[in-house]
Ligand code: FUB
């Protein structure tokens with residue numbers, strides 16, 4: 054999202070933006086979140102919970118776990134680094150980022166004063182030349198073991214010095230844009246100037262061990278107009294492909310160059326590989342730099358990697374990073390259910406990446422993928438209470454008498470607590486993903502009730518959305534130009550799921566095509582629309598109170614995986630609209646691993662206002678398998694299967710959960726050993 058001119062002017066830096074650099078950018082620009090006010094009952098309560106519960110809880114944890122104390126000790130140059138990981142500083146940056154976004158929607162003097170105080174502590178911990186990394190500054194003679202004896206000496210592997218810097222930049226830009234204050238931005242710029250003076254052509258070179266500094270530098274470039282930050286981001290991208298340190302005898306066979314996306318130059322990379330969060334931050338930065346420099350090779354590479362991920366390495370819930378060892382992408386079609394890792398941060402990164410891909414290409418398939426992540430594998434990472442989280446998002450939980458209680462529970466915080474704070478910053482930014490613009494085109498990407506104040510094709514327009522999405526497919530848009538008319542094209546995304554496409558690849562397909570088509574009326578009259586790149590294109594001279602009604606066919610759909618996904622063979626998943634369903638023990642007599650969903654099962658759906666903060670449930674009569682008391686006989690009995698949205702599982706205690714249901718008894722894995730809970734996180738680096 055480009056900062057508006059006033060930001061550049063306020064910095065006195067607009068003149069520094071070179072003319073050529075001004076021309077190259079994403080062809081499509083997101084409408085900033087500050088222009089979009091939500092009124093809906095799905096996202097707004099979540100944003101409110103994020104503000105009222107998640108952010109205060111995150112700050113409280115940053116205090117109680119000594120993350121804040123680390124900054125105080127760094128300022129005093131005394132004490133001992135008091136937390137576990139050298140990147141723990143970033144939990145403070147991410148929470149400041151979330152709080153800043155939140156402040157611009159919900160002004161809060163107390164929170165604002167607290168941020169000022171915290172930022173002063175961050176500033177005090179910064180060394181005079183801009184270096185900011187409490188794991189070394191507290192006691193430079195005894196830095197954190199991952200940090201290496203000298204600044205940057207272990208950056209390539211584990212120090213996370215540039216990772217911390219990247220989160221600092223992202224946070225600083227958010228804080229500046231949301232509050233107009235330059236306090237954190239000045240700290241970030243001082244650090245970035247140091248980074249630029251240390252790394253660059255003819256200076257030190259490194260492929261940052263954990264990407265994000267590249268995205269952060271791009272944001273600093275946007276906010277200041279200073280080209281050196283963009284050049285530095287590109288320099289870090291170009292530094293990849295050098296890693297030779299692979300030890301074939303290491304038991305951690307995954308720990309090779311691809312784990313760090315450093316086995317090949319970025320332009321030569323073709324698959325989504327290695328640590329998933331690192332990877333998806335890298336791909337986001339590749340999109341940024343490709344857009345801002347016009348680098349066609351980079352663009353081709355990021356397109357190829359995206360195609361690989363959506364065709365071969367993406368769970369039906371939107372989760373990515375299948376493998377626990379190394380928190381990484383697996384091989385093509387390696388999408389196991391019982392051990393799925395699916396770090397919440399990877400979903401956050403996936404939202405960033407898909408929005409950028411959309412901005413590059415204007416195709417709705419990127420928003421379809423983003424929507425899948427948003428409504429499923431992302432928000433499964435946070436409990437309905439806003440203060441209990443999953444680091445890893447399981448796909449299947451089963452237990453048995455001999456393996457009881459392997460089910461994961463949500464936790465309030467983690468020793469490595471990257472995910473809760475990453476959610477805290479993404480949630481309040483959600484309104485910024487609803488609309489985008491390009492020339493005379495206004496893209497309506499997400500369906501969330503609310504009002505947006507827009508300038509489209511140089512005309513002021515208020516656009517109101519009213520709907521009950523994702524439970525209902527009826528969408529209403531009211532267009533109110535400031536003058537009597539406004540001439541522009543409204544592009545309404547017709548989601549893939551409403552066009553018989555479960556996924557923009559052949560990884561997942563719907564069992565039966567639906568005969569229903571999305572219909573559109575303008576002012577009550579049916580219109581025959583043209584579909585372009587997944588959007589219904591509605592060109593018009595809009596008048597005040599023009600109403601567009603879109604009806605998306607919402608049916609319960611049976612989803613099958615590509616047969617190359619071995620773990621899903623003979624199984625079916627359930628989807629309604631963008632929402633993927635699961636069965637949870639609570640609603641199914643305490644067990645879900647015994648449920649069979651035969652072909653032809655008829656489902657009913659109904660809204661349950663009192664359940665899980667209001668969800669649409671699916672019900673059907675299906676056979677369940679019962680094991681006789683002696684454990685030597687089995688039988689089936691018809692029972693009512695109740696399925697809930699996947700995102701809402703594990704809010705009512707621990708127990709079994711299933712996303713992929715066997716269609717036949719022969720595909721049932723009830724009798725095999727239960728999974729070790731994927732959500733038992735072991736951070737391996
Ligand atoms: O390394 C920093 C963060 O810690 C990563 O993004 C997460 O995967 C966790 O390992």
Ligand code: ZN
Pocket residue numbers: 396397398399444470471472473475
């Ligand atoms: Zn995480």
